[in-house]
Amino acid sequence: xxxxxxxxxxxxxxxxxxxxxxxxxxxxxxxxxxxxxxxxxxxxxxxxxxxxxxxxxxxxxxxxxxxxxxxxxxxxxxxxxxxxxxxxxxxxxxxxxxxxxxxxxxxxxxxxxxxxxxxxxxxxxxxxxxxxxxxxxxxxxxxxxxxxxxxxxxxxxxxxxxxxxxxxxxxxxxxxxxxxxxxxxxxxxxxxxxxxxxxxxxxxxxxxxxxxxxx
Ligand code: AP5
Numbered sequence: 001x002x003x004x005x006x007x008x009x010x011x012x013x014x015x016x017x018x019x020x021x022x023x024x025x026x027x028x029x030x031x032x033x034x035x036x037x038x039x040x041x042x043x044x045x046x047x048x049x050x051x052x053x054x055x056x057x058x059x060x061x062x063x064x065x066x067x068x069x070x071x072x073x074x075x076x077x078x079x080x081x082x083x084x085x086x087x088x089x090x091x092x093x094x095x096x097x098x099x100x101x102x103x104x105x106x107x108x109x110x111x112x113x114x115x116x117x118x119x120x121x122x123x124x125x126x127x128x129x130x131x132x133x134x135x136x137x138x139x140x141x142x143x144x145x146x147x148x149x150x151x152x153x154x155x156x157x158x159x160x161x162x163x164x165x166x167x168x169x170x171x172x173x174x175x176x177x178x179x180x181x182x183x184x185x186x187x188x189x190x191x192x193x194x195x196x197x198x199x200x201x202x203x204x205x206x207x208x209x210x211x212x213x214x215x
Pocket of ligand 1: 167202
């Protein structure tokens with residue numbers, strides 16, 4: 001079963017993805033994590049992507065589609081894939097479809113912009129693993145330290161309020177067509193499109209996601 005998690009920056013896609021990987025055996029494909037790894041390793045791709053990411057803009061389709069399709073070709077074909085952050089333009093959704101990747105469920109985690117802006121101010125991040133915390137909603141066991149490695153947590157460069165606002169604008173302009181794409185597509189295919197309230201506490205969102213996956 002292949003699942004797409006959709007939602008604005010900070011909706012909780014990564015948080016829910018890590019639970020689904022642990023509890024349901026999905027392989028996560030996170031375009032954001034892949035790009036941040038390339039930035040950390042200072043690859044050519046990373047240097048090119050960073051210029052877009054720090055400004056809250058999407059990395060061009062011509063770059064990201066190839067990376068994701070190449071990565072998919074390396075995965076065990078029998079594993080269920082969880083897409084986190086991809087597709088986020090109509091071109092990306094069409095590319096997935098044209099490559100023969102069957103999507104069974106699309107879960108849209110909906111949170112309004114105001115809540116996102118205040119939520120992002122509390123996000124803490126472990127760069128090496130991508131593990132994410134929140135000072136109030138999901139604090140680390142030791143303040144400022146990663147639960148697994150004990151390494152210091154940081155704030156993501158693109159979580160500054162002005163960049164978050166830009167990312168929200170980009171989401172509404174460029175990812176809304178993906179929502180429309182899947183909503184229309186479900187009328188002619190067995191794909192299931194579900195919306196859940198991402199403003200609920202993390203465990204309640206997780207229960208809602210798990211129920212959809214188990215259906
Ligand atoms: P990416 O990393 O994909 O960022 P995003 O989609 O903007 O999502 P985030 O990772 O910011 O948030 P999330 O929804 O995963 O929320 P999280 O679980 O962390 O992309 C980054 C950049 O890379 C993009 O801007 C773009 O430049 C580029 N990029 C990536 N993919 C691309 C693509 N396909 N095409 C082109 N460019 C691409 O939660 C957020 C915080 O809230 C955490 O602190 C968490 O603990 C907390 N939290 C989570 N759930 C709850 C809850 N229910 N209640 C309270 N707090 C909660």
